[in-house]
Amino acid sequence: MLAAMGEFDLIARYFTRPATRAVLGVGDDCALLQPAPGTQLAISSDMLVEGRHFFADVDPAALGHKALAVNLSDLAACGATPLAFTLALALPRVDEPWLEAFSRGLLALADAHGCELVGGDTTQGPLNICITVFGEVPVVNGKSQALLRSGARAGDxxxxxxxxxxxxxxxxxxxxxxxxxxxxxxxxxxxxxxxxxxxxxxxxxxxxxxxxxxxxxxxxxxxxxxxxxxxxxxxxxxxxxxxxxxxxxxxxxxxxxxxxxxxxxxxxxxxxxxxxxxxxxxxxxxxxxxxxxxxxxxxxxxxxxxxxxxxxxxxxxxxxxxxxxxxxxxxx
Structure with a gap:
């Protein structure tokens, strides 16, 4: 029965993959990331709430894509290279076809940008998706190459x-x-x-x-x-x-x-x-x-x-x- 699937079975089936870029991924209390030498970590979080950010009948594969895309967009605005992300997911119930499509859309975009899922949390509740994404920005001669909001000057x-x-x-x-x-x-x-x-x-x-x-x-x-x-x-x-x-x-x-x-x-x-x-x-x-x-x-x-x-x-x-x-x- 679908309802018999527990939290850890759900994570293992739909969201656990071998770590490639992370030192340690899903499975421990913390993930471990090792930024490349001469880089800074760029970090951003976004939350999507049913009824506020998306319609209840949205294609779950599209929702998985968008949930990560809005976070990757923040990395893009900073000039960062995607590294990894975490996923906190509240679900009203276990719906395996929905989870299969959602994870497929989410992980396809993650793979396209070399950004791996390294941890997170699941719980029961109104549908709510919160992602925290990590990226790298070069540091050249001691100066970060991150794009900021504060650099615009008159005439630009x-x-x-x-x-x-x-x-x-x-x-x-x-x-x-x-x-x-x-x-x-x-x-x-x-x-x-x-x-x-x-x-x-x-x-x-x-x-x-x-x-x-x-x-x-x-x-x-x-x-x-x-x-x-x-x-x-x-x-x-x-x-x-x-x-x-x-x-x-x-x-x-x-x-x-x-x-x-x-x-x-x-x-x-x-x-x-x-x-x-x-x-x-x-x-x-x-x-x-x-x-x-x-x-x-x-x-x-x-x-x-x-x-x-x-x-x-x-x-x-x-x-x-x-x-x-x-x-x-x-x-x-």
Whole structure:
């Protein structure tokens, strides 16, 4: 009977693998990691809660992918190389088909990035997934090569990777707020449920970008973290954001299925994109493009860092754009 499977049987069957990069993996009270000489550990944790971060009927393989992807995205924003992760999993009951699919999606992405599962915990309760990921960042001549939020300077360009807004579009469609043809919904839903962590781009931007973070709660809200940490302001050209980002992300835009107001909202405040937002000096434009080519990831320059505090949005005519583009906040 499925219910007869205990906690340790569950861990052994679905989440235990031989350690390869770790000194000691699953099975003891602690895992043991040995960072390579001349590196620092980069560590990040994220939690996904049913009903808050994902729908109850989500494909468990996609959920396993996303649970790790959102953590790997943090490593990407730091310019780190994935090393290992731990998994804390609360389950309402033992459901073996669900566990098989979830672990398959989780471990496939882990294998793709050489990031091994080295420990964690399981318990009974409402479905809740918490992952802590570990990565390595080089230290060169005593200086960490980690990308931080605090390095942006006046005059720097502002870039984003990939496309923005797909995840928000899928969310609105799944909530019934917008009607999409099946093919467009499938495309957008893929971005919502299977985001791509930009690991290669983050590594390629070491020594090039002045500041970086991943876009999880919405471009404007997350960019403000860079501005606060760097003591700077910014000006964004929203027409570039719409023309070069939303039009790529949404064939629905070209078909007139999404209003300009909604396009702006999805791109500027949509969240769940897990792309990188980063800054770099004007003198590094060629280096940024070379990093993008090396990583196989398109980037778009959308604005500049200003000495004047605040975040200014301009339309296609260069006029100030007003409006409330509030990013996601769990407690707002």
């Amino acid at each position: 360009d502002i870039y984003v990777s990939g496309t923005l807004g797909d995840a928000r579009l899928a969310l609105e469609a799944l909530r019934g707020g917008i009607a999409l043809p099946a093919d467009l919904l499938a495309q957008a839903r893929g971005r919502l449920e299977r985001p791509t962590p930009r690991i290669a781009l983050g590594q390629a931007l070491r020594g090039v970008a002045s500041a970086a973070l991943d876009i999880s709660d919405g471009l404007l809200g997350d960019l403000r973290h860079i501005l606060k940490a760097s003591g700077a302001g910014a000006t964004l050209d929203t027409s570039i954001a719409i023309e070069l980002i939303a039009s790529r992300a949404h064939p629905a835009c070209a078909k007139g299925l999404i209003s300009l107001k909604n396009q702006l909202d999805y791109v500027l405040a949509g969240g769940d994109d897990y792309e990188l937002a980063f800054t770099a000096p004007v003198s590094a434009r060629e280096a940024v493009l070379a990093a993008a080519r090396q990583a196989g990831t398109p980037v778009t320059r959308i604005g500049r860092i200003d000495a004047e505090p605040g975040l200014r949005l301009l339309d296609a005519r260069g006029q100030r754009l007003t409006g409330d583009f509030s990013s996601f906040d769990h407690f707002a």
